[in-house]
Amino acid sequence: MRLDTTPLRQHRDFRLLFVAGTVFYLGGMVSYVAVPYQLYDLTGSNFAVGALGIAELVPLLVFGLYGGALADHVDRRRLLIGTALAQVALTGVLAWNAFLDDPHVWLIYVVGALLATAGALQRPSKDALEPRTVPHDQIAAASALSSFGMQIGLLTGPAIGGVLLATVGIGWCFVVDVAGLVAATLLFLLMRPYPHTGETTPPSLRAIKEGVVYAARRRDLLGTYLVDIAAMLLAMPVVLFPALVQDIFEQPQLLGLLYSAETVGAMVATATSGWVARVHHHGRAIVIAATCYGIAIALMGLAPSLVTAALFLAIAGAADMISGIFRSTVWNQTIPDHMRGRLAGIEMLSYSLGPLGGQVRAGLVADAWSVRASITSGGIACVVGVTATALWLRDFWSYDARTDEHAIAEREARARAAAGSGEQPEVS
Structure with missing residues (x-):
């Protein structure tokens, strides 16, 4: 741990x-x-x-x-x-x-x-x-x-x-x-x-297109992007925090508790993450973690008190961080070096645009329905979206870092480069 x-x-x-x-x-x-x-x-x-x-x-x-x-x-x-x-x-x-x-x-x-x-x-x-x-x-x-x-x-x-x-x-x-x-x-x-x-x-535009096409053809990579977008677009509740503490729990002085809860959960997850190196089915780990995120957000919307809501939000933060660690591992272990920058640019857009769209979705649903309904329905929609992604992209669900062709190719390429040039990560 x-x-x-x-x-x-x-x-x-x-x-x-x-x-x-x-x-x-x-x-x-x-x-x-x-x-x-x-x-x-x-x-x-x-x-x-x-x-x-x-x-x-x-x-x-x-x-x-x-x-x-x-x-x-x-x-x-x-x-x-x-x-x-x-x-x-x-x-x-x-x-x-x-x-x-x-x-x-x-x-x-x-x-x-x-x-x-x-x-x-x-x-x-x-x-x-x-x-x-x-x-x-x-x-x-x-x-x-x-x-x-x-x-x-x-x-x-x-x-x-x-x-x-x-x-x-x-x-x-x-x-x-x-x-x-x-x-x-x-x-x-x-x-x-x-x-x-x-x-x-x-x-160039051609180089950018090559990166997009490469990402779309790699079903394991496509799964990491879609899971992240599903979580952020459908279940991100941050924009509703002020309404939640003021109108639902009537404790506006504790607004900071909600803003820090997810970060605290994420820090606990990373501080106890020694086990992640022993997991090889990264696709399943991403799906399970993102599903837990959606469930925690849904329960947060039903929480009877602000402290309970913050607890579920901390759990969501921990689950999101675990998902993020495995997504990053898939990218860094399988993407060849000459494509890594372009794929990092695509990944940056996925996690930047998802929250922006998520804020719009959460606000519209809250105005049309209610704050609690917006949060809970978003969490449920996240679970449905992540599950649908896993069912559609079976290669993503079955991904195994020990046998995946792209992971093997990258390991072998790095070994050849190190043997040919003497390049090794600097140790001290």
Whole structure:
């Protein structure tokens, strides 16, 4: 049950990537709290806050796929460094703007869209680079550790942001984020180069299409995307938290409990994830975990008290994290290196667009029916959607990492590359 820290202990570059990613995410979550607070403080409009998401959506759609194609052609480490430097400069602009006597609202939207562009270009490279820093048999443990680092940032970043907002002001939130970005960039610089091991495809619409076609033809990969979309699109209840605590439980002072419950559950799941390396039927594990997520969300909608609802939400968070660890393991153990960036871009879109659609679905059903009905029906729909996916994609359900042709091919390819070039994940 103990979290397997072998990749952290044995591989210097994974350690650098882990710490950089954690610091990056923690600082980003501080700004995540500060930006909507600043927009509402300046405009007094909820629509103005929501419009930031619209400004960020187009860059995410366009540059998410392009960033994946770019990651399959250029040096991924250099792309990480370049986009990180861009984020340092852009977040610095937000800090400068926040310290003005009369901050510019338009500038927040422009910088928000540019930051979304930089993030969309960066994330596929980071995801594609991680498997090369550890041996093939440690990928599951590395995925769990990376998820744990993300949860640390998700849990502590907003808390730090809230304290800074209450004590020293909005501008210092961005200063802290800039400091984290600079530290992460320096850690990226300390990593050794990871040149592509074979011929690459220049980024283009054709290259992006090749990635989409590859993902669609791989039924095991298609299953991971569809299960994730089913969970987020049909059962994500976050947008209903304010209505739940205010109108149903009449305890608005405990709103933060719901926002943190899922993260706490996810952290517990990763902290006790040592067993995941012994599971080989990853498709079944994903289906079972996602089904448990849907059941927990459905029960949350029926919960008699807010504490009980938070408990079911924590269970849902743990189940979602287990599903995520196995999805990441399938991707990293089976996708060939020359396609990994493009597939990471597709995966980024799947987990970004699902929650956006899920918020719309949850709000519409709640207005047409009720808050409880929206949450419970979403959980049930998630179970139905995941089950239908498993029945339709039998190859996904029967996936076995020991015998899957793509997993075997990737293991053999990495072994040949290591034997031919002497490349091994750096150990220290």
